[in-house]
Amino acid sequence: MHIPDLTLPTTLANILGKLPSTPPCWALVTTLNQLKKREILQVDMSLLSGHSFEVHILDADMRLHFVADDDHFSVGNNTTVPDLHLAANLADFARMMLREEDPDTLFFNRKLVIEGDTELGLIVKNLLDSVDWSATPLQRFMAV
Amino acid sequence: MPATRPLPELVCPAGSLPALKAAVDNGADTVYLGLKNDTNARNFAGLNFDDRTARDGIHYAHQHGRKVLLAINTYAQGGDISRWHRAIDEGAALGVDAIILADIGLMKYARDRYPDLRLHMSVQSSATNYEAINLAQDMFDIRRAVLPRVLTLDQVKQVIDHTNVEIEVFGFGSLCVMVEGRCLLSSYATGESPNSHGVCSPAKFVRWEHGQQALGARLNGILIDEYQQGEAAGYPTLCKGRFEVEGDTYYALEEPTSLNVMSMLPQIIDIGVAAIKVEGRQRSPAYVAQVTRTLREALDAAGRDKQRFAVKPAWTQALSKLAEGQQQTLGAYNRPWK
Ligand code: SF4
Numbered sequence: 001m002h003i004p005d006l007t008l009p010t011t012l013a014n015i016l017g018k019l020p021s022t023p024p025c026w027a028l029v030t031t032l033n034q035l036k037k038r039e040i041l042q043v044d045m046s047l048l049s050g051h052s053f054e055v056h057i058l059d060a061d062m063r064l065h066f067v068a069d070d071d072h073f074s075v076g077n078n079t080t081v082p083d084l085h086l087a088a089n090l091a092d093f094a095r096m097m098l099r100e101e102d103p104d105t106l107f108f109n110r111k112l113v114i115e116g117d118t119e120l121g122l123i124v125k126n127l128l129d130s131v132d133w134s135a136t137p138l139q140r141f142m143a144v
Numbered sequence: 145m146p147a148t149r150p151l152p153e154l155v156c157p158a159g160s161l162p163a164l165k166a167a168v169d170n171g172a173d174t175v176y177l178g179l180k181n182d183t184n185a186r187n188f189a190g191l192n193f194d195d196r197t198a199r200d201g202i203h204y205a206h207q208h209g210r211k212v213l214l215a216i217n218t219y220a221q222g223g224d225i226s227r228w229h230r231a232i233d234e235g236a237a238l239g240v241d242a243i244i245l246a247d248i249g250l251m252k253y254a255r256d257r258y259p260d261l262r263l264h265m266s267v268q269s270s271a272t273n274y275e276a277i278n279l280a281q282d283m284f285d286i287r288r289a290v291l292p293r294v295l296t297l298d299q300v301k302q303v304i305d306h307t308n309v310e311i312e313v314f315g316f317g318s319l320c321v322m323v324e325g326r327c328l329l330s331s332y333a334t335g336e337s338p339n340s341h342g343v344c345s346p347a348k349f350v351r352w353e354h355g356q357q358a359l360g361a362r363l364n365g366i367l368i369d370e371y372q373q374g375e376a377a378g379y380p381t382l383c384k385g386r387f388e389v390e391g392d393t394y395y396a397l398e399e400p401t402s403l404n405v406m407s408m409l410p411q412i413i414d415i416g417v418a419a420i421k422v423e424g425r426q427r428s429p430a431y432v433a434q435v436t437r438t439l440r441e442a443l444d445a446a447g448r449d450k451q452r453f454a455v456k457p458a459w460t461q462a463l464s465k466l467a468e469g470q471q472q473t474l475g476a477y478n479r480p481w482k
Contacts, residue, residue, distance in 0.1 A: 047189065099162075102431035105466050108377050115354055119189055119347035126190030129428045130160040130197075 007059040007089050022075065025064040028055070029073040036072070041131055045070055047123050054082035056113075059089040084120045087113040097128070151447045152412065153419040155213070155312065156436045159191045159426055164201040166433040168208050171440030175205055176213040176244065178425060183231040184215045185268060186425040187342030198238055211241040215425075217266035218342045219247045229253055236261050242287070245269075246339075251284040264312070265289040268339060270326055272299075274306035281309050288312055290421060293319060293403060297477045301415040310418035315405045316435055317423020318379060318468045319398060319475060320344070329382035334364045345381045361385075369400075376400075378468045402467035403475045406439070406455050409446040431466055438462045 065076035095101035106112035156172035158164035178184025246268035368385035378400025
């Protein structure tokens with residue numbers, strides 16, 4: 001599977017940007033908690049606990065806020081400055097998740113913005129890298 | 145020189161189980177990895193292998209007929225060196241094909257305890273001449289030495305011609321320009337260095353500042369570099385920072401480049417290099433897959449017909465995208481020094 005290099009058209013982005021970000025954010029934290037529960041995401045929560053995260057999908061102008069505690073992820077509020085802020089276009093986030101592209105490569109190419117606690121960013125990156133999708137039904141979607 | 149040399153082993157990095165599988169699936173002969181602690185020089189939060197993932201990874205590689213090396217390539221620190229001893233014990237128990245060591249004290253420990261365990265001398269040992277390598281062979285029976293990225297191809301040949309220890313060289317990845325193992329820059333800025341803490345420019349000291357115009361990289365408060373809009377960024381290591389020297393601000397030590405020896409593969413095979421190493425245990429499975437696939441293709445092509453070997457534009461393209469700073473160099477290999 002190859003993700004074409006596109007940015008969301010402005011009209012679509014405008015609509016997406018105006019939608020409340022709670023449903024997608026809820027979907028995100030639910031997925032994270034599920035993956036964690038099924039031990040696909042082998043996460044040491046003590047490394048993430050107490051931290052807040054923001055995923056900013058630039059071309060959709062959508063900001064997803066979530067927080068971690070000792071045992072799960074939950075929807076966060078977008079009023080505080082997150083400890084870790086990640087920003088990229090939707091296609092680049094998809095490439096990272098599908099392992100078509102290495103986050104360092106996107107960062108070197110200035111397509112991924114990382115702000116805040118750099119070490120936390122590294123923990124999150126390494127966590128996602130360590131997921132063995134071949135052990136899940138999602139395998140057929142993944143590049144490796 | 146024999147007419148046909150065996151192809152050098154392609155040695156690829158793995159910071160996680162998926163990366164290990166990516167290396168194996170894309171044609172690595174050998175994979176190297178580290179444990180989750182400061183006994184290896186990529187001691188990054190969340191990276192590396194615990195007992196279970198190491199077991200799974202080694203099983204996967206062996207099932208596919210590939211080898212696994214365990215890097216224990218930092219220097220045992222101060223009062224408590226038990227962690228390093230335990231790492232060696234663990235490697236032996238896991239059944240890795242060899243252990244990569246830098247510290248001679250650890251070489252002795254491994255040799256005494258596990259006479260059958262194959263030992264490789266790490267690049268961090270900083271052995272740049274055959275006498276050092278032959279001495280390590282005499283004393284600890286090391287079977288392979290990884291050369292620092294500071295030698296020219298002629299110098300590598302010199303070493304190979306005077307030792308029967310296998311020689312491994314770096315083929316692709318970010319450059320560490322100092323005679324590795326002897327660099328103090330990271331310690332100077334942060335108090336932690338690859339040899340002592342297993343990491344150069346630890347992430348906890350790094351801050352990225354997104355200004356209006358430029359992206360600033362700070363290491364423990366020290367501004368190392370600023371990247372303008374659209375300018376490729378690099379790792380925030382001191383050696384690749386821009387410094388003001390006599391009124392000029394430039395990359396005074398090294399540009400943020402990546403090493404790529406693809407165009408030299410025929411010579412590398414000719415002089416009898418035993419293995420080519422890819423840097424990057426800190427990188428993702430996507431990087432490992434792309435680099436391994438590309439170098440596998442290139443190595444096989446060079447092996448089939450050295451005379452007519454030419455680097456394919458597609459290979460260069462695939463690798464340059466992944467490179468730090470998006471520039472590639474032959475490093476010291478093609479310098480005219482003798
Ligand atoms: S500062 Fe540069 S040369 Fe020194 S150890 Fe780090 S990467 Fe290597």
